[in-house]
Amino acid sequence: MATRAPDLNGERIAALENENRKLRRINTALMDRVERSTDLQGNAFSLFETAISLEGKVRERTVDLERAFQQLGQSNAALGIAKETADDAQLRLRDAIESINEGFAIFDADDRLVLCNQTYLGIWPKIADRIVPGVSFAQITEMIREDGTTLGAMVAPDRWVSERMAQRMIAGGGHVHALADGRWIQINELRTTEGGIVGVYTDITEVKAADARARARELAEKSAILQATLDTIPQGVCVYDAERRLVAWNDPLLSVIGLPVTGIAMVTTHAGLVASCTRLNGPMQADDPLGWLEAHAPEAVSLRFHDSGKIVEVRRAPMPGGGMVMSFDDITVSLAAAETLKEANETLERRVEERTSDIAAVNTQLHQEITERLSVEAALRDAKTAAEQANISKTRFLAAASHDLLQPLNAARLFVAALSDRRLALPTRALVRQTGSALDSVEDLLRRCSKFRGWMRGASSSVRSISRSMNCCKICAPNLRRLRENARWNCGSRKPGNGCIPICDCCGASCRISSRTGCVTH
Amino acid sequence: MGCMTLNHPAATDDAPVRTASTSIDDPVEAARHLFRTLDPTTLAGVLLFCSSRYRLDELAAAINDCTVGLTVIGCTSSGEITPDGIAEGTITAIGFPASHFTLNATRFEDLDNFDDDDAQASVRSLVAAAGEASRGLGEPINRAAIFLVDGLSHREEMLTVTVQDALGDIPLIGGSSGDGLVFRETFIFHDGQFRRDAALVAIVSSTRAMKIFRPQHYQPGAIKMVITDADPVDRLVREINAEPAAAEYARLTGVTVDQLGPSVFASRPPMVRAGGEYYVRSIQSANPDGSLTFYCAIDEGVVLTLGEGRDIIAGLESLFDELDAGVGGVDRIIGFDCVLNKVEVEQHQLTRKVSNMYIQHHVTGFNTYGEQFRALHVNQTFSGLAIGK
Numbered sequence: 068m069a070t071r072a073p074d075l076n077g078e079r080i081a082a083l084e085n086e087n088r089k090l091r092r093i094n095t096a097l098m099d100r101v102e103r104s105t106d107l108q109g110n111a112f113s114l115f116e117t118a119i120s121l122e123g124k125v126r127e128r129t130v131d132l133e134r135a136f137q138q139l140g141q142s143n144a145a146l147g148i149a150k151e152t153a154d155d156a157q158l159r160l161r162d163a164i165e166s167i168n169e170g171f172a173i174f175d176a177d178d179r180l181v182l183c184n185q186t187y188l189g190i191w192p193k194i195a196d197r198i199v200p201g202v203s204f205a206q207i208t209e210m211i212r213e214d215g216t217t218l219g220a221m222v223a224p225d226r227w228v229s230e231r232m233a234q235r236m237i238a239g240g241g242h243v244h245a246l247a248d249g250r251w252i253q254i255n256e257l258r259t260t261e262g263g264i265v266g267v268y269t270d271i272t273e274v275k276a277a278d279a280r281a282r283a284r285e286l287a288e289k290s291a292i293l294q295a296t297l298d299t300i301p302q303g304v305c306v307y308d309a310e311r312r313l314v315a316w317n318d319p320l321l322s323v324i325g326l327p328v329t330g331i332a333m334v335t336t337h338a339g340l341v342a343s344c345t346r347l348n349g350p351m352q353a354d355d356p357l358g359w360l361e362a363h364a365p366e367a368v369s370l371r372f373h374d375s376g377k378i379v380e381v382r383r384a385p386m387p388g389g390g391m392v393m394s395f396d397d398i399t400v401s402l403a404a405a406e407t408l409k410e411a412n413e414t415l416e417r418r419v420e421e422r423t424s425d426i427a428a429v430n431t432q433l434h435q436e437i438t439e440r441l442s443v444e445a446a447l448r449d450a451k452t453a454a455e456q457a458n459i460s461k462t463r464f465l466a467a468a469s470h471d472l473l474q475p476l477n478a479a480r481l482f483v484a485a486l487s488d489r490r491l492a493l494p495t496r497a498l499v500r501q502t503g504s505a506l507d508s509v510e511d512l513l514r515r516c517s518k519f520r521g522w523m524r525g526a527s528s529s530v531r532s533i534s535r536s537m538n539c540c541k542i543c544a545p546n547l548r549r550l551r552e553n554a555r556w557n558c559g560s561r562k563p564g565n566g567c568i569p570i571c572d573c574c575g576a577s578c579r580i581s582s583r584t585g586c587v588t589h
Numbered sequence: 590m591g592c593m594t595l596n597h598p599a600a601t602d603d604a605p606v607r608t609a610s611t612s613i614d615d616p617v618e619a620a621r622h623l624f625r626t627l628d629p630t631t632l633a634g635v636l637l638f639c640s641s642r643y644r645l646d647e648l649a650a651a652i653n654d655c656t657v658g659l660t661v662i663g664c665t666s667s668g669e670i671t672p673d674g675i676a677e678g679t680i681t682a683i684g685f686p687a688s689h690f691t692l693n694a695t696r697f698e699d700l701d702n703f704d705d706d707d708a709q710a711s712v713r714s715l716v717a718a719a720g721e722a723s724r725g726l727g728e729p730i731n732r733a734a735i736f737l738v739d740g741l742s743h744r745e746e747m748l749t750v751t752v753q754d755a756l757g758d759i760p761l762i763g764g765s766s767g768d769g770l771v772f773r774e775t776f777i778f779h780d781g782q783f784r785r786d787a788a789l790v791a792i793v794s795s796t797r798a799m800k801i802f803r804p805q806h807y808q809p810g811a812i813k814m815v816i817t818d819a820d821p822v823d824r825l826v827r828e829i830n831a832e833p834a835a836a837e838y839a840r841l842t843g844v845t846v847d848q849l850g851p852s853v854f855a856s857r858p859p860m861v862r863a864g865g866e867y868y869v870r871s872i873q874s875a876n877p878d879g880s881l882t883f884y885c886a887i888d889e890g891v892v893l894t895l896g897e898g899r900d901i902i903a904g905l906e907s908l909f910d911e912l913d914a915g916v917g918g919v920d921r922i923i924g925f926d927c928v929l930n931k932v933e934v935e936q937h938q939l940t941r942k943v944s945n946m947y948i949q950h951h952v953t954g955f956n957t958y959g960e961q962f963r964a965l966h967v968n969q970t971f972s973g974l975a976i977g978k
Contacts, residue, residue, distance in 0.1 A: 089817075092831035096817040100890020110821050111746040111886035118750050118964035119864040134757060144717035 170268030309389025349374035610671035620651035634692025637663035638955035666955035667767030674944030694791035712755035723794035736763025738788035740958030745966035764925030764957030798977030833879035859893035871968035916977030924954030
């Protein structure tokens with residue numbers, strides 16, 4: 068037992084010691100852990116713990132910061148996209164300007180190169196490697212001046228630079244520059260919205276060459292036309308240049324100035340012309356009709372008298388660039404014709420004068436005759452007036468006499484008519500009828516006397532119309548003819564144009580007869 | 590259980606998040622089948638989970654052939670949650686329609702030499718890029734960051750803290766890639782290649798409501814223990830309570846050392862208390878030298894509490910109800926389910942039931958070697974992202 072107890076005790080002690088050791092270990096681990104828990108360390112478990120315990124707090128504090136970071140990131144992303152877009156645009160622009168045939172260069176507001184294409188660089192091969200973005204236009208111009216790439220820069224460098232800079236200031240279009248290598252470049256410049264300049268450089272060498280060819284062709288054509296024109300002019304024409312060499316002439320020239328057909332060699336110079344003319348046609352006149360005119364001298368017209376009697380009108384005119392045009396007109400024939408004309412004219416004038424004096428004499432004679440005839444005429448006129456006066460008096464007398472005779476005659480007829488309406492014995496009735504016939508005869512006579520009085524015709528036509536429309540009472544109706552006669556006479560002699568009012572004896576009513584209107588009221 | 594609501598649901602419309610799954614053995618055929626279903630031309634991006642049984646180089650090439658110009662991210666898995674429920678050996682993919690989503694991704698490599706400043710800078714530019722990319726989607730935009738990491742890198746804590754810090758308001762949710770409990774090689778897929786020792790973060794942007802969640806099926810029990818010897822870098826625990834770690838853990842859970850394996854680890858996970866809450870610290874493996882390797886950070890002096898399982902089904906039901914209400918009707922749930930959860934579910938013979946619940950609630954995802962929720966790296970949770978209709 069005694070041995071077992073110590074054994075048991077020993078086992079217990081051993082177990083306890085082991086337990087104690089473990090607990091100490093645990094204790095150490097825990098203490099260590101607790102101590103380390105406040106250390107700043109990056110251990111994964113502490114990160115886990117930190118994440119849990121501090122997450123809330125830290126998050127609160129850092130959320131603004133994170134948001135700022137995010138916004139920054141967002142801006143960067145947007146910026147990145149914007150840059151990408153800008154790069155794309157730049158690339159597209161580059162591709163675009165490379166694809167065009169013209170040289171293309173963009174300069175910024177400070178006139179520094181931003182972008183140009185290969186064609187632009189190709190225009191300035193010697194300085195191409197020095198033309199990079201950022202180089203100013205003035206620098207490029209200076210480089211061109213130094214290298215003499217353009218003809219202008221080669222010939223007059225300073226002037227070319229100042230002219231080029233002046234063109235640049237205007238930024239207009241269409242300056243043409245000849246390059247030293249024979250190419251021609253047309254430069255069009257345009258201001259950009261930001262104040263820079265876009266330059267388009269077009270190689271127009273081909274165009275220029277074509278232009279030159281076209282111009283030469285046109286000149287040749289014009290020249291041909293001119294020559295043809297010259298040849299159709301009857302005057303002789305020749306043109307000397309500033310060096311007094313013959314440059315143009317026409318076919319009639321030699322014959323007009325009296326040179327043989329083969330004589331063109333003699334006039335190839337102005338001096339030759341003067342010499343051969345002097346030799347062939349006699350000495351020159353004092354006014355020197357073939358003399359040279361300096362530029363700006365006034366046009367001259369003079370006559371050259373040949374020994375042969377030929378007269379040539381010479382017109383000379385200086386040409387703007389020096390040189391002289393001469394035209395020769397043979398006026399011998401026209402001068403002679405003018406002389407003949409003058410003589411004919413004089414003869415004619417003399418004959419006209421002779422005729423004029425003859426006519427004047429005849430005229431005087433006629434005047435006298437006229438005067439005589441006028442006096443005869445006046446005498447005749449007086450005689451005629453007297454005759455007319457006599458005639459009028461006679462007519463008046465006849466008219467008055469006829470009227471005075473007719474009045475009682477009519478009354479007599481009225482009574483005869485009234486008598487014939489009565490019961491009468493046959494013999495009596497025969498007497499009445501004969502009385503009526505006798506009265507008719509008297510009336511007939513009177514009428515014949517008055518026949519020349521033309522106005523009666525118009526009046527009788529008016530009165531005739533009465534007979535158709537007149538309404539008369541039974542008493543008056545049988546005597547209508549008388550009434551009518553009376554009215555005719557009254558109206559005709561006293562009041563032509565106005566109505567007359569005879570009284571109807573049987574009924575006492577007034578009877579108005581208008582000779583003009585033909586209307587009768589009763 | 591930690592849930593977090595992002596913005597409120599936008600108008601309901603009919604461009605659902607698409608899913609597809611294949612178990613065709615030939616990588617080329619598998620990829621063709623998968624993307625024929627997804628119609629890549631109308632997608633903003635694809636998230637895929639791939640069994641590690643596939644020949645990954647061939648698969649990557651096949652995927653690239655089918656998705657030229659499309660953002661495709663993914664990882665290897667230890668089991669997938671397919672449109673037809675829980676499965677293994679498949680390739681399962683989620684397609685985000687371009688009409689309603691954008692997906693922007695970046696990755697980090699050489700995680701042992703991880704430079705947190707560089708990483709933060711790259712995450713910030715990613716956030717900015719996502720902002721730019723999603724400009725056309727409309728307002729308001731909701732975002733979540735999907736995080737996938739090499740599951741054997743042991744760098745999750747460092748990464749999540751760093752990345753979440755740079756993400757700011759955008760919540761991070763993700764999983765550690767798996768290899769079917771072989772623990773040899775795990776990969777993430779980004780930029781046309783499966784990559785080791787790498788992590789990726791992808792920002793999903795949409796006007797649809799999004800909500801991240803992190804429930805666990807465990808609660809702390811009565812038994813506590815202290816880690817007395819550990820290698821935090823390798824997540825290796827040599828001693829617990831001054832005894833060899835595996836033996837002590839086996840003793841406390843009432844099993845023999847040779848019985849230690851995923852099923853024990855799954856049902857009795859050690860938990861740590863932090864910030865007033867208990868978090869599971871899952872054991873990956875019991876090593877021949879008597880030590881234990883963990884799925885997550887541990888340290889000497891850490892007090893572990895043995896966890897006990899809760900009613901898994903009831904927990905899931907309440908989770909799905911909450912999510913449905915939170916996003917105004919779930920269109921799709923992207924699930925990152927710890928591989929040990931799957932083991933635990935199998936042990937309780939609940940696989941079919943849970944699988945049906947996943948189908949019913951449109952869960953698609955994979956079984957992880959760890960989950961990331963905001964700045965945390967946790968274990969044995971069913972974490973994920975719910976996307977509203």
